[in-house]
Structures are given as structure tokens and as C-alpha cells.
Amino acid sequence: MDLELVTIGTELLLGFTVDTNSAFLGQALAAAGARITRRTSVPDDAEAVGTALREALARSRFVITTGGLGPTRDDLTKHAVAGLFGLPLDFHQDIWDDLAARWSRMGRKIGERNRGQAEVPRGALVLSNRWGTAPGLWISGEPGEVILLPGVPTEMRGLVTHEVVPRLAARGGTRVIRSLTVRTTGIPESTLADRVSDIEEALAPLTLAYLPGLEGVDLRLTAWDSDPRAADVALQAAADRLAKRLGDHAYGGEDADLAAVLLDVCKARELTISVAESCTGGLVGARITAVPGSSAVFAGGMICYDDALKRELGVPGRILEEQGAVSEGTVRAMALAARARYGTSLAAAVSGIAGPDGGSEAKPVGMVWFAFADRQGVDSERYIFPGSRGDIRARAAQHVLLGLLRRAREPSALSPQPSVADG
Amino acid sequence: MDLELVTIGTELLLGFTVDTNSAFLGQALAAAGARITRRTSVPDDAEAVGTALREALARSRFVITTGGLGPTRDDLTKHAVAGLFGLPLDFHQDIWDDLAARWSRMGRKIGERNRGQAEVPRGALVLSNRWGTAPGLWISGEPGEVILLPGVPTEMRGLVTHEVVPRLAARGGTRVIRSLTVRTTGIPESTLADRVSDIEEALAPLTLAYLPGLEGVDLRLTAWDSDPRAADVALQAAADRLAKRLGDHAYGGEDADLAAVLLDVCKARELTISVAESCTGGLVGARITAVPGSSAVFAGGMICYDDALKRELGVPGRILEEQGAVSEGTVRAMALAARARYGTSLAAAVSGIAGPDGGSEAKPVGMVWFAFADRQGVDSERYIFPGSRGDIRARAAQHVLLGLLRRAREPSALSPQPSVADG
Numbered sequence: 001m002d003l004e005l006v007t008i009g010t011e012l013l014l015g016f017t018v019d020t021n022s023a024f025l026g027q028a029l030a031a032a033g034a035r036i037t038r039r040t041s042v043p044d045d046a047e048a049v050g051t052a053l054r055e056a057l058a059r060s061r062f063v064i065t066t067g068g069l070g071p072t073r074d075d076l077t078k079h080a081v082a083g084l085f086g087l088p089l090d091f092h093q094d095i096w097d098d099l100a101a102r103w104s105r106m107g108r109k110i111g112e113r114n115r116g117q118a119e120v121p122r123g124a125l126v127l128s129n130r131w132g133t134a135p136g137l138w139i140s141g142e143p144g145e146v147i148l149l150p151g152v153p154t155e156m157r158g159l160v161t162h163e164v165v166p167r168l169a170a171r172g173g174t175r176v177i178r179s180l181t182v183r184t185t186g187i188p189e190s191t192l193a194d195r196v197s198d199i200e201e202a203l204a205p206l207t208l209a210y211l212p213g214l215e216g217v218d219l220r221l222t223a224w225d226s227d228p229r230a231a232d233v234a235l236q237a238a239a240d241r242l243a244k245r246l247g248d249h250a251y252g253g254e255d256a257d258l259a260a261v262l263l264d265v266c267k268a269r270e271l272t273i274s275v276a277e278s279c280t281g282g283l284v285g286a287r288i289t290a291v292p293g294s295s296a297v298f299a300g301g302m303i304c305y306d307d308a309l310k311r312e313l314g315v316p317g318r319i320l321e322e323q324g325a326v327s328e329g330t331v332r333a334m335a336l337a338a339r340a341r342y343g344t345s346l347a348a349a350v351s352g353i354a355g356p357d358g359g360s361e362a363k364p365v366g367m368v369w370f371a372f373a374d375r376q377g378v379d380s381e382r383y384i385f386p387g388s389r390g391d392i393r394a395r396a397a398q399h400v401l402l403g404l405l406r407r408a409r410e411p412s413a414l415s416p417q418p419s420v421a422d423g
Numbered sequence: 424m425d426l427e428l429v430t431i432g433t434e435l436l437l438g439f440t441v442d443t444n445s446a447f448l449g450q451a452l453a454a455a456g457a458r459i460t461r462r463t464s465v466p467d468d469a470e471a472v473g474t475a476l477r478e479a480l481a482r483s484r485f486v487i488t489t490g491g492l493g494p495t496r497d498d499l500t501k502h503a504v505a506g507l508f509g510l511p512l513d514f515h516q517d518i519w520d521d522l523a524a525r526w527s528r529m530g531r532k533i534g535e536r537n538r539g540q541a542e543v544p545r546g547a548l549v550l551s552n553r554w555g556t557a558p559g560l561w562i563s564g565e566p567g568e569v570i571l572l573p574g575v576p577t578e579m580r581g582l583v584t585h586e587v588v589p590r591l592a593a594r595g596g597t598r599v600i601r602s603l604t605v606r607t608t609g610i611p612e613s614t615l616a617d618r619v620s621d622i623e624e625a626l627a628p629l630t631l632a633y634l635p636g637l638e639g640v641d642l643r644l645t646a647w648d649s650d651p652r653a654a655d656v657a658l659q660a661a662a663d664r665l666a667k668r669l670g671d672h673a674y675g676g677e678d679a680d681l682a683a684v685l686l687d688v689c690k691a692r693e694l695t696i697s698v699a700e701s702c703t704g705g706l707v708g709a710r711i712t713a714v715p716g717s718s719a720v721f722a723g724g725m726i727c728y729d730d731a732l733k734r735e736l737g738v739p740g741r742i743l744e745e746q747g748a749v750s751e752g753t754v755r756a757m758a759l760a761a762r763a764r765y766g767t768s769l770a771a772a773v774s775g776i777a778g779p780d781g782g783s784e785a786k787p788v789g790m791v792w793f794a795f796a797d798r799q800g801v802d803s804e805r806y807i808f809p810g811s812r813g814d815i816r817a818r819a820a821q822h823v824l825l826g827l828l829r830r831a832r833e834p835s836a837l838s839p840q841p842s843v844a845d846g
Contacts, residue, residue, distance in 0.1 A: 012445070012449075012462070013449050013458075013459045013460070013461075013462060014449045014450065014453055014459075014600065015445065015446040015447060015448065015449025015450035015451075015453065016446075016449070016450070016632070016643075017446070018441065018442070018443055018445075018446045019441070019442050019445060019446070020441055022435070022438065022442060022464075023438040023439075023440070023441045023442070024438060025438065026435070026436050026437045026438025026439070027437065027438035027439070028438075030437055030438065035436075036436045036437075037436070037465075037466070037471070038436075038463065038464065038465055038471070038475070039435070039436060039462075039463070039464040040461065040462070040463050040464075041445075041461065041462040041463075042460075042461055043460070048460070048461070052461070055478075177437065179437070179439070188531065190533075190534055190536050190537055191531075191534075193536060194534060194536060207433075209433060209434060209467070211434065211440075212575060220434070220439065222433070222437070275705075275726070277705070277708070279712075280709070280712070281705075281708045281709055281711065281712025281713070281717075281721075281723075282700070282704075282705030282706060282707065282708025282709040282711075282712065282726065283705060283708075283709040283712075284705065285700070285704045285705025285706075285708075285709075285726040285728070286703070286704055286705040286706040286708075286709045286816075288704065288705075289702075289703070289704025289705065289706075289726075289728060289777075289816075290704075290812070290813060290816070292778070292779055292780065292812055293780075294704075294728075295728060295729065298704075298728055298729070299728060299729040299731065299732055300701075300704075300725065300726040300727045300728035300729055300732040301725075301726050301732075302723065302724075302725055302726070303698070303705065303708040303712075303723040303724050303725070303726065304723045305708070305712060305717075305718060305721055305722060305723035306718065306721070306722040306723055308722065308765075308766070309722055309723040309724075309765060312764070312765070341735070342731075342732060342735070343731070354712075355715070356715055357715065357716070364528070366529075383529075383530075384528060384529045384530060385529075386525070386529065386554075386555070387554060387555075387577065388554070388577065389713070389715055390713060391577060393709075393712075393713070
């Protein structure tokens, strides 16, 4: 079933309200087998609402609206739809009694100006709103079907979940939309596309979307199928093919967090972690400790933002003077010192030029050095990341997590924890 | 100036992506005197994109699109617009060279797959994208003007702010919407409303919105006026009244960041800062170092997540055993030890139960201890914050910044920096 969405509210267009309703509706309707083919947002204006509805009904038999149903908006949407369908408004005593009782429970007396909320276009199905005052309405006739929902998120969600989705599903939604995500990191979008192009070409009827972000590129597979089980099997097979091809760049599905994946691997292998952060200034620790239960693996570490603190941690003054704070020598010394001082299986160090100032030809903004110490010793990597200060720091933190994950998976990681003398 | 917005992406309709771009565009364009009269979202489908653009251009001379400009095969906006305007695509060697240079700076070689990104509809204005790879495009002719922007939020925002808004503003608008925000922290929404109720009653025709978030409650004043200067004067007067009433709970306007305010005060007074973080795990350091130039004030500190690291920092084992890791004694010792070890004017310590597990009757989830050390000694505070693990950590980090700001403003903060013996 295809349908269009019309969201009504001047504040949506002015940008004062982020349209989270649309995201909720997209997911809830897809799960019920209905696909939103277009979404239109218009201001609280009778003519704009009427035009958008008329156009939507000319393209699609089915339209859902949100907003413009409360007492403060003059029931704009209801009048527009009643007008389009040529229906008179009837006063419903039972709705009025419900409204009066609700007001009474709040210790107030309902006023005549709320009378319009008890009016319903003739023949419309009234969707009881237990989460607020304005009921939803389901109007069928010519030129189609329109479901009117309030714009208040809790009310809209309650009505969709309990009144709309069950009725849509009962019509035997013919096709369902299912999707599966493969999260990737440490590989640019176009390299990724080259690497999986043969898989992508053989995917049809599944579709693949590339969703780049600061943590990497998410690959979202989507299936449209009359059989949800067949869709899930096809999606899982495709996701497995992609993940296998991408190796450790693919770290999980939909809601996977690289920090949580790292912690799971470390827990299973009884490894502990510490960090020494310069340019990320605590961001790596914040990412790791955002995960509940991280204390079983993460000891902590040092934010050695100032060079004096790098020295205090154990970076030789000679290295700082000769190579600078953003250098291979410095991060290697940081990682070794953190591992020794905090007695962890693994330690990561990061130092870079996050910008916007402080770059040079030899050390441009975005250049970040990483080091990872384990029982075998220490190794180091250098990357140049694009974007703003925030982007560079977020990408650097993500890369620390990827580097730690790679080391945690190595056979050599499985070893007794070091004593201070190992450093 | 009226315009329409067309946002392109199957993800938007499926609800996998919340459309924050639209909110940003609404605000940025309103500030430039341009009003969005309608917003249409369509999937990544050539026909749907073409139809939506044709319809939008039939209603409005001016259309902005987001999405569908990247290197992967789900991108198609440029071809749809070129088709509508009847323009051939020209390969631009300079764009290609820029792209190749950008790849090269990141140590990679650009591939043929990216060639399409250097193609431009004939005669279009190229909007240089310093935040990513796909340039924006501004196409004028019959049937109107279309501005094509990438869908990646950081790139879209950069292009709107630096390339689109200045050009639109130069064309002049009639009635403008202006708004001004007073950011507050450390005071609950209802207390805030009580405290400013008399000011709020006298505000009309300005409106006041309360916008609660994890960093505090933002107060947004809005004015609609044909005279931008008159609107700005009225807004500023109202904002000043609110800020004066709220004292140090009001810390700045629109984009104010409490960390940046703290750093400015410290720079002016030549104060330095270190931290010792337990439950926030690096979040305070991350907040501070997100601000460019923070290295002049922020030395760094320790993430002592594990008790062993609290001991290593200098918390006596006796205190940890008798009072526990989340206790007044522990945070006081952490703050004093950090100040002494890192030699800063001020030091903050934080330890709490972020949840979801680990709470008890005496120490419930959300309970957080804070300590702030300066030349005079150390003092401590306890709060119980509501919300999820993430909420509690964000509120705790914000409270550390507020506590440091209060101490930085005290006359006693102006003092020589301590030697290690002070601790």
C-alpha cells in the first residue's frame, strides 16, 4: 500500500520544530507494509493545507495528515478535509461528554470555544485519543481516504500504534518493507563502493543505500516483499556477503556501536584498556564509558592535552622537543607509558592537529598520529582526516576504537597483563 | 522572498533519518528574510525527483534541494535538474583537480567513479564545498532557480551559511523573523518560569519559548517585524532583562557553549584547569577541548574510571574503602590530587552512578558528587540527576563546567598557580 504524508505546522517550516513525527511514521508504516511515497509540509494556512491535500489525493488514494487538530489551531485540517470530501460537520455529544469529563478531572470547566473539537465530518471513523484531547479521524469516500492525526508527538504515536497500524495491517498490507544495516568504518565511501560493486549489481530486487557519517559509512539494505520471512532471509544473506567482503571494516548491524563491539571482544578475551588522549581530549574515554558495564574493561587513562602532562605521563622531553607533540615518537611513548602506568593489556594514544589553527605544511590540520601498545610492543599509524575540528576529533576517536579492536582480536593480545616492568 | 524546499532521500521517507536539515534550513533562511512555503520529501527515484521539482517550480520561482549529490549510485538530483532545464552536463577540470588534490592530501588516489562529481549543468554557478566533496550548484533559467545542496548535514550547513544565505540576503527580503536565545543552566524549567513570569507577561508582541535540553533550558525570544533593526532592539532589551534576572544561570546567547564561556573567563584571568573524571569518563575534557584554543587554559587530567587509577592519582585507599568511589571524600581527594599533580589554578573532580545498574537506596542511579579545588582549598556538592545513562553523564559534565565557571569568577581565583607542595 502506497500513501502520502502531509504534515501541517508553520513551526515545521520555520525550523523551530524538528520533524521527528515523520521519522516515526515512516518506520511504523513501513513495518505495517505501507510505503510513504511523498511527504509534504505546509504552514498553518487553510489554502495551503487544502491545496496540498487535493494534490496528494490526486496522486494517491491514501493520505495521512499530522497537525492542525487542536483547539488553538482552529481545526484547520478537519475543515479542509470536510470541504474536499463535501461532508457536513456533525456535533457528537459523546465526544463532547468525554472532553468535559477530561477537563473536569483536571479541576476545570470546559468552555464553548472547545465545541468545535466535538464536531466530526459525517460518516468519519473517530479514533479515540487516550493521550490528549483531539480525536483522530479516518475519512473515506471520494476522492480517497484521509487519516487525520494530531501533531503532538505522544498523541500521534499513540494513535498510530493503537488505532492506525492495526487497521492497515488488517487490510492485508500486501508488501512489507524490511531493512538491514551493515555499519562500516575506516574506509571511504567511494572505495567502499568499488570494493562491493559486483555484490551491489547482483542485489536486485534489494536496494543498497550508502549513508556516510563521522563514524564511517552505513550500508543499508532494503527489501520490499510480500513475504516478510523471505525478505529477512534475502537481507541477511546480502548483509553477510557485504560483511565478509569488508572484513574488519564491517563491525555490526543497525544500532552497533564500535565502542560496544570493542568492549564485548575485550570482555570475552579478558583484556583491559587504557588511553592517553591529546587532540581528542577525553572523547575516546567518553565513547567507551558511554557503554553500560564498560568498567569491566576500561581502566581510564590520561588526558595529556598540555605537553607538561605528556611529560608527566612519561614522554621523554627530548622526543617532544625533536619531533613535536604531534609525532610518531610522541604517540608511541604515550601508548607505552599509559600501558605501563595503568597496567592494562592494551593502551591507545592519539595526538593530532584538530584545527582550525595550528596547521603547517608538514603537519596540516587533520593530521593525527595513533599508537597502540600491547604485550608485543607498540605500533603507530598516521591519518589525515577531512572536516571541521569536531569532525576530525570524532573521526580520530572512532579510529582509536577501530585500532584497539584490531589489536584485541589478534592472537597475541591473549596474554597475561603486564606488570609495570613490561613498559 | 518565498521558496520551496525539496529534500531527497528514501531514508527520510522510511524514517531511518530524522530530517534535521529542514529545521536548520528553515531557521537559516528565515533569518535571511526568505520563507519556505512548502517542503516536499521524495525517495531516491529519478521520476519522483523530477516530478517534485517540476511541480515545485510551477508554484515557486525558487527551489532548494538537499540530497542526491554524492558519488554513489543512489545520487540523481543533478541529472533531474539538468533535464528539467534542458542543460547538458560539462566536465569541469578545475573541480576534478580540486577533488583529486583533496584525495591526495588524505594520502589516497581518486577513482573514475568520482568523475560524475566534476560534471556541472552548463551555466550553473558552482558553490565551493570546503566541508566535503560534492560542490553545491545554483542553476538559473527557465523555469526558475534551483539551488542543489548535498544532504550530509555538515556540508549542507557550511554551504548554506557561507554560499547561499549571503547571496539571498543581498537580494533583499521584506518581513523578517528574528529570534534571540538566552541559554540557562542549573535551574529547572518550572523554577525558571516562576522566576521570570512578570517579564514574560510584559513581552508581547515578542514570544517566549522554553526549550529544555541536557545542558539546561534555552529561552527563545521571537519577533516578526518589517524593520529588522526595531526587532533586534526589542529582542536584545528583553534578553538583557531575562539574563539580569537569572544571574549566573544565564550564560550566553544562541550558540553559547558553557565550555567556551569558561575558557574565556579563565583566559582573561590567566587561570588554568585540570580535571579528574570518573563517571563522565572523559566527557568534561571532550567538552572543553571541543573549543578551539582551549590549550591555553586546559592542561588535561585523568580519567580515573577504575578505582586503581583513583589510587594512582592520589585518593587514599582508606577513603575508597570507607566511603566508596562515589563519595564526598573521594571527589575531594581527586580534585586536590589533580590540582597538585598537574599544577593548575583550578581542578574539578566528578564521580557518580550513571546507571543503568549499580544504584542502591543510599546511592541511587543519578547521584553524582562534584569537587572543585582552588588556592583556598576544596569544596564539594552532590546532585541527583534524572534520565538515562547518557542524560546523567551530559548533565554531570555541564555541572562541572558551571562549577568551574563560578570558581573562576571568584576573586580568590586570582592567585599564583600552586606548586606541588600546595596540594
